[in-house]
Amino acid sequence: MTTAQLAVTLAGAGAVALVVWFFWLERSVGTRAALMSGGWQEQMILVKGGYTPDTIVAVAGKPLRLVFQREEASPCSETVVFDAFGKSARLPQGEPTVVELMPREPGEYPFSCQMGMLRGTLVVE
Ligand SMILES: [Cu+2]
Missing domain, CATH: 2.60.40.420 (Cupredoxins -  blue copper proteins)
Incomplete structure (x- = not known):
């Protein structure tokens, strides 16, 4: 795996984590x-x-x-x-x-x- 591929993979994983956080974790907490x-x-x-x-x-x-x-x-x-x-x-x-x-x-x-x-x-x- 080249450095560029690794960067893309990590960015993708980061984006997934952000989506999970936004739609799941954030939602379960709710808005006060x-x-x-x-x-x-x-x-x-x-x-x-x-x-x-x-x-x-x-x-x-x-x-x-x-x-x-x-x-x-x-x-x-x-x-x-x-x-x-x-x-x-x-x-x-x-x-x-x-x-x-x-x-x-x-x-x-x-x-x-x-x-x-x-x-x-x-x-x-
Ligand atoms: Cu309806």
Whole structure:
């Protein structure tokens, strides 16, 4: 193996490691909702072929405001459902839609589109 081949191989391995980190490890950690003045937690979620971020970490006992921004016309993502909280919301295209939740108990609470094709998780600590 020449030096050039070795460099390419190492660069490739590095790229793979980065992809694994980005799509796996990073995702499992999740995005922590920002703590706002007034005691609210807030997180913006982009809805486009999925939820970005798809894992949101919040603390228990503080109200949570999730702002969904749907940037696609697909009817699939038109409604978001939080089963555990008995809440759902219609997400008009291009308009931010606020879903307010009160996470009382630590745990993992999935949310999804109405058909369950797009999925996300709310992690309450
Ligand atoms: Cu769907």
